[in-house]
Amino acid sequence: MGSSEKPSTVQIALLATSSALTTLFYSIYKKRAATVARLKEAKKVPIDQDLKNYLSDIPGRCVPYAVVEGVVKSVKETLSSQYVNNCKGVIERLTLKEKKMVWNRTTHIWNDTEELIHQRTNTVPFDLASHDDEVAVAVRVVRPLDAAELDLEKVYENFQPATQSLSNVIGHFLSGERPKGVCETEEMLRLGESVTVVGELVLDHGLAKLQSPKQGLPYLISRLDFQSLLSKQESGVRLWRVLVLACGAAAGCLLLLLLWRRYEHRRRARQERRVLLEFKEWQRRRMREQGVDEEAVAPGACAVCLSRERSCVFLECGHVCACEPCYQALLRPKKCPMCRAPIDRMVPLYNS
Numbered sequence: 001m002g003s004s005e006k007p008s009t010v011q012i013a014l015l016a017t018s019s020a021l022t023t024l025f026y027s028i029y030k031k032r033a034a035t036v037a038r039l040k041e042a043k044k045v046p047i048d049q050d051l052k053n054y055l056s057d058i059p060g061r062c063v064p065y066a067v068v069e070g071v072v073k074s075v076k077e078t079l080s081s082q083y084v085n086n087c088k089g090v091i092e093r094l095t096l097k098e099k100k101m102v103w104n105r106t107t108h109i110w111n112d113t114e115e116l117i118h119q120r121t122n123t124v125p126f127d128l129a130s131h132d133d134e135v136a137v138a139v140r141v142v143r144p145l146d147a148a149e150l151d152l153e154k155v156y157e158n159f160q161p162a163t164q165s166l167s168n169v170i171g172h173f174l175s176g177e178r179p180k181g182v183c184e185t186e187e188m189l190r191l192g193e194s195v196t197v198v199g200e201l202v203l204d205h206g207l208a209k210l211q212s213p214k215q216g217l218p219y220l221i222s223r224l225d226f227q228s229l230l231s232k233q234e235s236g237v238r239l240w241r242v243l244v245l246a247c248g249a250a251a252g253c254l255l256l257l258l259l260w261r262r263y264e265h266r267r268r269a270r271q272e273r274r275v276l277l278e279f280k281e282w283q284r285r286r287m288r289e290q291g292v293d294e295e296a297v298a299p300g301a302c303a304v305c306l307s308r309e310r311s312c313v314f315l316e317c318g319h320v321c322a323c324e325p326c327y328q329a330l331l332r333p334k335k336c337p338m339c340r341a342p343i344d345r346m347v348p349l350y351n352s
C-alpha cells in the first residue's frame with residue numbers, strides 16, 4: 001500500500017479549507033438564526049388611531065424592534081419613473097450593468113458575468129399608512145437606504161446587445177472576454193404598495209418614526225407580508241445549517257481518515273520491527289543449536305542452514321534469505337523465514 005505517514009499537502013489543504021468553511025458557514029448560520037429569533041420576538045404594532053397614545057405610554061417612547069405593515073404614501077413629492085408612464089414611487093434605483101462572458105481557463109467554459117457600471121438611487125420622504133382609509137395616522141420611514149434588505153420592484157429593463165464583427169470575435173477569443181451587452185434596469189418602491197418594515201419604532205416630537213434599530217438588529221423593508229418574510233428568512237437559515245453540517249462532516253471524515261492512516265502506518269512499522277527481532281532471535285538460537293559461531297557465518301549464507309549460499313528469491317516479499325534445499329524443506333503453507341509473508345513463488349538465483 002502506498003499510504004505514507006505524512007499527510008500530503010493536498011490533504012492538509014483540503015482539511016484546512018473544509019474547517020475554515022465550516023467555521024465561516026457556522027458564523028453566518030448563527031447570525032441568521034439569531035436574526036430569525038429576534039424577528040419572532042419583534043413586536044407587531046398595527047397602524048391605528050391609538051398608535052401615538054400607545055407609544056407615548058411606553059418607556060422611552062420606543063419599541064426597539066417593531067414590525068409595522070402598511071401602505072406606501074408620499075409625504076410631499078413623489079418620484080416618477082423615467083421609462084414607465086404613470087408609475088410613481090418614493091424610491092427609484094437606476095442600474096447600468098455590463099453583461100459579458102469570461103473564458104475560464106481551468107474548466108474551459110465561457111461563464112456569464114455581470115459588472116456594475118453605474119447605480120443611482122433617489123428617495124423622497126415617505127410614510128406607511130393604514131390599509132384602512134379611515135385611519136389618518138401614518139408612520140414615517142427614516143433612511144430607507146440603510147435597510148439590510150430593501151425589496152424594490154423592477155419596473156423597467158432594457159438589454160442592449162453588443163455589436164459583433166469578425167475582428168471583434170477574434171479579439172474576444174484572444175482576450176478571453178466576450179461582451180454580451182449592457183443592461184439597464186429601473187427599480188421602484190411604488191405608491192400604494194403594501195410593505196412590511198421591521199425596525200425601531202419611536203415617537204419623536206409627535207411623529208411616529210421607523211428607523212434603523214440598535215444593537216446590530218437588521219432593518220428590513222420588504223414587499224412581502226410579515227409571515228412570508230419570516231418564512232423566507234427561516235428557509236435561509238435551514239440552507240446555512242445544511243451547509244454547516246455538510247462541510248463539518250467532510251472535515252470530520254478527512255481528519256478521521258488522516259488519523260487512521262497514521263495509526264495504520266505506525267502499527268505496520270511496529271509489526272515489521274517485531275518480526276525482524278523474532279527472526280534474529282530464531283537465527284541466534286539455530287546457531288547455538290548447531291554450534292556455529294556467529295562470526296563464522298558468511299554474510300551470504302542461508303539464514304536457515306547457515307552453511308549453503310542463499311540461492312532463491314521469495315515473492316512477493318522479495319527476500320533473498322535461504323538456499324533452495326531449505327526452501328523445499330519449509331512446511332506448507334510456505335512462509336518467508338525473514339518476514340513471514342506467504343511465498344507465492346520462488347525464483348532461483350543463478351550466480352555466474
Ligand SMILES: [Zn+2]
Pocket residue numbers: 302303304305306307308322323324325326
Ligand atoms: Zn539453507
Ligand SMILES: [Zn+2]
Pocket residue numbers: 314317318319336337338339340341
Ligand atoms: Zn520475506
